[in-house]
Amino acid sequence: MNKTVLKVPEIIKRLKVFILAGTLLATACSDEAYDRHYQADPALVAENNLWTTIEAMPELSRFAGFLKNHGYDQLLSQTQAYTVFAPNNDALAALDTSNMDVLSELIENHIARFIRPASGSAADPVAMLNGKWIDFVKQGDNYYFGSAPFTVPAKSVMASNGIVHLLDAYESFFPNIWEYLAKGAGLDSIKNYLYAFDEIVFVPERSVPGSIVDGQQTYLDSVFVNSNARLSRLGYINREDSSYIMLVPNNQAWTEAYNRIKDYYVYYNKNAQIADSLQRANTAYALVQDLFFSNTLQTSPQDSLISTSSHTFYKPQYLFDGAEPVTTSNGTAYITDQLKLNAWESWHEPIIVEAERTLGRENTVSTPSVQRVTDLSLGISGGRYLKLEPTTSSGNPTVTFDIPNTLSASYNIYCVFVSEKAINPNAQGLKPCQVYFSLSYMDDAGKIVTDRFPASGKINTKPEQIDTIPVVSGFKFPTTNYGEKDANGESVTYVTLKVVSNVDRKETTEYSRVLLLDCILMEPQKQ
Amino acid sequence: MKQSCLTNTQEHVNGYSFTRQLIYLSLVTRPFIVHRLSFTVIFFLFCFLPLGAQESREADSVTIKKSEPAIPLITVKGYIRDAVTQSPLLGAKVQSKDQLYSAMTDENGFFTIQIPGYLRQLCFSAPDYSEREYPLQSRAEIEAALYRRLPPLRNLSALTADAEIQSLLGGDVRAITHSGAPAIGASLFIRGYNSLNINSQPLIVLDGMIFDNQYSRTSLHDGFILNPLSNISTDDIESIRVLKDGTSLYGAKGGNGVLLINTKRGKDPVTKITLSALTGYNERPETMPLLDAGQFRIYLSDILKDYVNDPAYLSSLPFLNDNPLYYDYLRYHNNNDWSNDVYRNSITQSYNVGVSGGDDVALYHLSLGYTNANSTLKANDFTRFNARFNSDIDLSTRFRISFDLSYSQTDRNLRDDGFTETGDVITAPSVLALIKAPLLIPYEYSTSGRITSDLSDSDFTDISNPVAIIEKGLGESSQNYLTLTIHPSFRFTDALKLSGSFNYSLHSLFEKYFRPDAGVAEIYLSDEGGTSSNYVKGQNAKQISLATNLYLNWEKRFSIHTFDLTGGARFLSDSYKGEYGSGHNTGTDLNHNLSGSLAYRKTTGYDDTWRSLSWYANAGYSLYDKYTLSATVSADASSRFGKDADLPEIGGVRWGIFPSVNADWLLSSENFMKSLPFVDLLKLRLSYGLSGNDNIPATNVLTYFSSIRYINEYTGKTLVNIGNTSLKMETVEKKSLGMDLNLLDNRLSVSADVYHHVTSDLLTLKQFNYVAGKDSYWSNGGKLENKGYEITVNTKPLALRNLQWELGGSLAHYKNRILELPDGDYVTSIYGGEVKTSIGQPAGLFYGYQTEGVFATSRQASDADLKILSYTGIDYIPFAAGDVHFSDLHPDGIINEKDKTVIGDPNPDFTGSFNTRISYKNLSISALFTFSYGNDVYNYVRSQMEAGSGIYNQSSALQNRWMNEGQLTSIPRSAYGDPMGNARFSDRWIEDGSYLRFKSLSLAYEVPLNWMFLSGFTIWASANNLWTYSKYLGADPEFSISNSILYQGIDAGLLSQGRSYFVGLKLNL
Structure with missing residues (x-):
């Protein structure tokens, strides 16, 4: 018994050692797997930044x-x-x-x-x-x-x-078109024009509002962004995530084009500076509006190109003849010393005034109503036309249309009459109308002038078919009303075209006083 | 297994093998004056005792002891000594097993006893010594040695019975603690999974009455599992036993095994007062190592490449703006360990007073307890007040009545815990602490750069502020449990006794949940088409259970024959009523109340009633006490059975019949065992029986409508269930063979069992045809089996005068296999993974993709030539360097559903525990280890924290993600949205969940005092979860998110168990 007692401490000691060793070994094994998983592997995770x-x-x-x-x-x-x-x-x-x-x-x-x-x-x-x-x-x-x-x-x-x-080499910096305008030689004109629209804009919705002080919202974090109104309208040539072709006029081309275009934008204003300012702004915009072509929008670039202003240029190669292509990081800039854009494909656009639209229309001695046609193949623009019926048996209706955005350029002016026969083939007893037109406009002295077309006599329409009646060919307006707006933002124009039914009482059996009008068409005269 | 030969148990369960009797309290004597005082206190506290019961009746002893008439007696002489000192034992008790014959040893350790010649063994006992059963083997002179008994091994710091079970029944019950939350409970499995889709938890029988642990009820709080068992204080528990065989007695309820829990009762008229107190310190648990702020910013600024292309935009993001002058710079430039804001070290305290005593007529035991345990997760705690009064009154020599009353109240503060399956907004602080950007802190900075007390709102990714949820949120779960039981018994003759039990119990539940506006992003409610700023929900429920059990017992010995017949009936009636309400937008976080003004209100309720009736009979026969045969049958009817169930119909109802047979052979009492004198006990056990599982959802046999609010406007009724009138219980056929062996004066004891269970008529959800308007219904079909063995070994390697050392251990193994399925194999989606239920395979298998590492180089990827079908369904995307190399098991070069296979099995190969105890004089040290081996775990937490596919913070393992050609790593490249599915459910997330845990280390010292009023004083200290060996990469290899079989082995990140340290004292007055 005593012998056993003497051995006890030793046994305990040995057991302790055994248990401790086992515990440590097991702990080590356990922790090793855990640490191996969760700790950074030196073979993978670098210490240095x-x-x-x-x-x-x-x-x-x-x-x-x-x-x-x-x-x-x-x-x-x-x-x-x-x-x-x-x-x-x-x-x-x-x-x-x-x-x-x-x-x-x-x-x-x-x-x-x-x-x-x-x-x-x-x-x-x-x-x-x-x-x-x-x-x-x-x-x-x-x-x-x-x-x-x-x-x-x-x-x-x-x-x-x-x-x-x-x-082994460095990657060259490729400017984008926007950057290239600033770097390229002889591009100051267009660069100055476009860069002038750069501004920094406060964006309240992205800013962090703070307290309201004296009724004014303050912001803890005011977010401003770079903005360019011209690029936002014509194309973000300053961004890398889009791709453009840009026709870039050099200073020579810019000057030539400017001088060519400015006559389309002759304004009259009592303040001549305002008139000049309007002329400069709109001339320059007319110059640049069709220089941007998105690479992603072109379905058949060899046949036609669509500018970001949605003007289409057919067989567009002529635009780029002689231009020097420059590859940029977001497309190609074609540096040209002559802009070959045709006015009638670009800024000198046809103007259509729909007769059925109420705004900018006045009529006398008549009751207007808008008629709708279901057969679009008839070619009635917008599928609607104006029907103007006399309110009295003796009255001759008139209707006057405001013509906005006319340039100081030449137009062929037409009035499109609708035929009841075309709409209703079974219609019987149709009679032509007998009309003349009055065109009012502002001369270069600011005076409103009215011309009658035809100068004498009347024009008879064809009741059997839709009839596009020439009012006047090659009429050149002395001034433009392009882009003029009143204080409310409404277009302002002094150009009006009056359609006057002129059927004498004795002629009512032969002519109709009911006017069916589709639109007024102002077609640019190609020069 | 071994059963004490000297202990009278309250339950009449002859013929059944109890695995172990765990807890015996040795209460000490004390002066009479305290006895009177305490009794007076009891009287005023509980005015339920029949007045004068102890005064007016001059009670005779209730112990039925009677000499057998005219039985020839033989004389046996013997000598009993201390096994260590070899000195004779004075006053050792020598008894027959039925205690009819007894003798005491004299001062020289000698005894002489007259016993009938048919007795085959004697029982020896002595104070402070272990009891011993001794085979006579026809010897007239015997000599036996007794060893000193060590203090009972128990978990001194356990707050609930589950913790006790886990610690001490490791080989018999696989108890998996749900989480580290205090008193959270455990999933308990006895002998494998005896059910597949319904409750697989054992039946709990508390003081002889069936206890409904409400396994089918759910809490409002994610990660919390209702556990009514936590109402019972461990200080009140006398014993916990496991009933594995012979569960037929409990008929349709015993299929999953039975846990018998007995509370303490008065045993001795001498008044004894026990005071105990403990306090504990719980360390913050381990949490997953995460990327720190710098590492996270690198990760975040890299993964956004698949999300944002514009470098300028990225630079403008506030969390990537490194300009110190930026007004919000401080907010986004912290290095915060969110676990510090969510976890804490916490304190546990528990106090208990127990008083027992009585007189010749009445014995009582009264206890009062208070427990408060703060969780290591902030805003989580557990408080329990419990009172229990058990009394036994002998109204006459024949009529005894026991009266038990108990009340307990548990209150918990809770917050959601763990990842949820639903993908709802995450409000669990523990999860938020994992995923939330470490760049942030929970509070706002002032304009001068100081941290204020203002809580930050949800962050730039809408991840909530966990501190706001802790401080402004609300989570309550309170339970009240009241039970009243009366056990009358009347003994007609010495052999015939009529006993009954009548029990009323009330279990109420109140829960409330509030998700605050503060710190949580506004949530769009897609179903309602509106937004939620805050959210409140609550539920109240009440379960009233009435139970009666009436049985007649006849026990008679005829010489060598012993008969024991019992027949009775048990009737249970339960009513569960509850209501639930929820709504959004209370207007302010100060208002947590449900009201009619809330938006998008939802209400529902339950009014379930169910009843069951069981007739049972048990016949036991014993020959020479060596050969024991017992047969049991019970017939159960239940309101949960369908009226058309395929069961015998008697009296208009369907009956499940559950027979069983048990046989024991005590070999050690055979004469031929004389030649093996070192064998003290050898018993063989054989059993066969049927039992059932009637946990069919209460109303599933019924077709019924329920009221609804249509489009949140109109009330109406809708079809809720189409009943299956053929439903019946699952039936478990159990076969087992066991052996108990004690050797070398009981220094070595071994108990071993092998078993085979087959569960048939599995309850399975089947799909309706779509025209039914309902999705599914319950049906019987399918079969599964569990085969296994259990071994328990206890040894006493060292037994010296002052030093004793004991070692014990248990090992359990089961093999679960599905034998039949009504509709063949199927897969269930759980937590983003898939669990396969397949014929011939065990339940709960993880089914997903197999991986072969990560492609280190482009060459490796191109050589493998694997691809996936793109989301367009037209083109294919090849795997590249940095992607996971998934095994192309269906070799077509395409990784898709066809390549899935079984990738893990959550079923362990072995589970168990082992313990050691060393006692030196008054000092004892005990250590307990628990283990599980061979079980796989689906680490869902890691699948979220290492997916590398989003803007959640990630585990620190993401540092090792593939980033450059040629890197050898197991972590694939990160990619926003995980286009290649690298984070899909694969064996990347399946881990070996084996572990060995140093569960507890206890040190107890019995202070040698000899004061008049203090007969015992023990101080103790213990430490729990000191160390865990595991290769598991989660925070804790031991967890259980649900009691459901299919959810086993899935780690959703519930609070892990940390180390805890306790000190306590116990005073015996």
Whole structure:
């Protein structure tokens, strides 16, 4: 018994050792699997961030210097994911940065958000920090960043916050069309025109509202965005996610075109400066409105091109003859020293005034009603026409139409009469109308002038068919009312065309006083 | 298994093998004055006792002891000694098993006893010594040694019975603690899964009465599982036993096995007062390592590449704006560990006073307890007040009545816990702490850059602020449990006794949930077409149970023959009424109330009643006490059975018949065992029986309508259920063979069982034809089996005068297999995964894609040449470097449904526990280990936290995600929206859930005092969950989100169990 007692401490001691050892061993095994899973694998997870990784690579010292000089050591040290396509020292050895915006054209042209491994046969284009999209593809056994090849064998280094791909060359900066306008020689005119619309706009809905002080909303975080009203209307040639063809007039072309177009926009205003201002603004807009062609909208560019102002140019090659194409990051700019846009395909547009529209229409001695036709093949524009019936047995109806947006240019003016026979083939006893027209407009002295067409006599319509009656051919308005609006934003015009039924009491058996009018058509006279 | 030969039990369960009797309290004596005082207190507290019962009756002893007439007696002499010191034991008791014959040892340890010649064993006992059953083997002189008994092994810090069961019945009951929430309970499985689709939890019999643990009821709070068993204080529990065989006695309710829980009763007229107190410190649990703020920002700023193309836009995002002058810079530039805002170290305290005593007429036991346990998850706690009064009154020598009354109230503060399956807005603080951006903090900054107390709203990704939910949200779950039981018994003759039990219990539930506006994004309610700023819901429920059990018992010994016949009837009637209401937009977070002004209100209610009647009979026969044969049959009728069920019809109702037969052979009492004197006990057991599972949803045999509010405007009635009038219970056929073996003066005991269960008529949901207007109905069909074995070994390697060391362990194995399914194999979608139910396979199999790692290089990917069909259904997308290499099991180069296979099995190969105890003088140390081996886990948490497909914060393993050509890793590339399905349900999320857990280490010291008023003083300390060995990558390998079989092994991230430390004391007055 005593012998046993003496052994007890030893037994306990041995057991303790055994238990402890077993516990530690088991704990170690248990924790090892756990830690292996949850802890960073040194083979995968880098300790250094992008900046310290680049800084530690002697072959990237030149690029690192650029980064440091522009504060990108800070950016690349942050806990956000980036991919750096880093040109090595040899690649940058011959780089002349004297005429270069190093930040946007070199640094931001080689850094992208997100981690983009060189993996697989091809990758999507990569959005760089300067907004450029640069192809990142594999050709043969090597990867290319744009046209810059990766160091062979491909060398990519993981950092804690991204990846560095080493390049044997740097990727040239491709300006987009917008940027090119600022860089290209002899493009000041168009550049100045478009850049003048740049503004910074406050966006309240994206801002963070604060308290209201003195009845005014304040904002904790005011969000402003760059905006350009002209580009928002004609096309975002300053963005990288769209692609355009742009016809870019150089200064010579701009001047020539401007002088050619400005006669279409002769305004009268008591204040001559206002008239000149309106002429300049609208002339310039007429000049640029058909220079932008979206690459994505063209179904058959060889046959026709549709500008972003929705004007169609058929067989458009003539527009580009002699122009110098410049490839940009978001399309092609065609630098031309002569704009060959035809007025009637662009700014000098036909004008149609629908008779059935009430606004800008006055009638006398008559009751107007709008008639609808179901057979659209009849060619009645808008499928509706105006029926004007005399209110008295002796009255001759008249109707006057406002004609907006006439340019100071020549038009062939027509009035389209509708035939009841065309609408109802069984109609019997149809009689023609007998009419004349009065055209009022403003002369270059600001005076309203009215001309009668025909100067004497009357015009008889054809009751059996829809009849487009020429009112006057090649009539040139001395002034334009293009784009003029009143204080309420309504179009203002001094140009009116009156249609006057002129059937004598004795002629009522032969002529009808009921007017069926489809529209007034102002067709540009080609010059 | 071994049953104490000296313990009278209240239940009359002859012929059934109890696995183990766990808890015996050795109460000590104390002066008479305390006895009178305490009795007075009891009288005023509970005025239910028949007045004068203890005064007016001059009670005779209720112990029925009678000498057998004219039986020739033989004399047996013997010597009993201390097994360690070899010194003789004075006053050791020598008894026959039925206690009719007894003797005491003298000062030299000798005894002489006259016993009938047919007795085959004697029982020895002595104070502080372990009892022992001794085979006579026709010997006239015997010698036996007794070992000192160690204090009972129990979990001193357990708050509920579930925790006790898990700690101490490791080999008999597979108890899986639901979570680390205090008193949360456990999923309990006895001998595998005996059901597939309905309740598979054991029947609980509390003090002889069936206890409804409301397994089918659900809480309003995600991650919380209602557990009425938590109403019972562990201080009140005398014993917990497992009834595995012979469950036929409980007929259609015993299919999943039976847990018999007995509460403490007065045993001795001497008044005894026990005071106990404990306090505990619970450490914050382990949580999944997450990406820190820097790592998360890198991850976030990378994964957005599939979402945003414009670098300028990205730079403008506030969380990526690194300009310190930016007005909101501080908000987005923190490195916050959200777990600090959600978890805490917490305190547990529990106090209990127990008084027992009485006189010759009445014995009583009274206990009062208070427990408060704060969860390690903030805003979660558990409080219980419990009172129990058990009394036994001998009204005459023949008439005894027991009267039990108990009341308890449990109140919990809760918040949702764990990931939900529904994909609703996440409001569980524990989940939010995982997924929420570490860039943020829960409070607002002032304009001067100081952190204020203003709670932040939901963040830029609409993820809620968990602290707001903790502070402004509300979650309550309160239960009241009142039970009143009367057990009268009348003994007509010595052999014939009529007993009854009448029980009334009331179980009420009140729950409330409030999701605040503060810190939570406004939620669009697609069904209602509106928005929700806050949300309140509540439910009240009340269950009233009436139970009667009346039985007649006749027990008679005729020389070598013993007969034991019992017949009776049990009637249960339950009523469960409840109502539920919810609504949105209370107007303010200060208003948590349901009212008519709420938007998008929903109400529902339940009014379920069910009844069951069981006739049962048991016949036992024993020859020489060596050969025991018993047969039981019960006939059960239940309101849950359909009227057309394929069951015998008697008296207009359908009856399930459940027979069983048990046979025991006590080999150690055979004379031929003389040659093996080291064998103290060897018993073989054989059983066969049927039992059932009638947990059919209460109203599923009925076709009925229920009121609804149509488009939230008009009231009407709609068809809710099309009843299946053929429904009946599942039937479990149980066969088992067991052995109990005690060797070397009981220094080594082994108990082993093998069993085979077959459950037939499985309750299964079947689909209606679409014209029915309802989706599904319950039907019987299918069959499953469980085969297995259980081994329990206890040894005493060291037994010295002052030092004893005991080792024990148990091991259980089951093999579950589905034998038949009415409609063949099927797959159930659970938590984004799939669980396959397949003939010939075990239940709960995980069914998904097999993986072979991650493509490190483009070459590997192109060599594998695998692709998926794009969402357009036309073109295919090839897998690339960084994608997961899924096994193309259906070799067509396309990864799709055809490639799925079984990827995991949540069923363990082995479960169990082992313990060791060392006692040195008054000091004892015990350690308990639990284990599970071979079970797979679907780690749903990791599938969310390592998907790398969204803007949730991720586990720190995402640092190792594939990012560059050639990287060898197991974590694929991250990609917003996971276009290649790299995070699909695959073996990436299936893990080995095996574990070995150092469950508890306890140290108890019995202070040697000899004060007049203090007869015992024990101080103790314990530590739980000290260490866990597991390869599992989740926070805790032990969890159970549901009692449902198909949900086993799915880790949805409930609160994990952390370390806890307790100190306590126990005073015996």
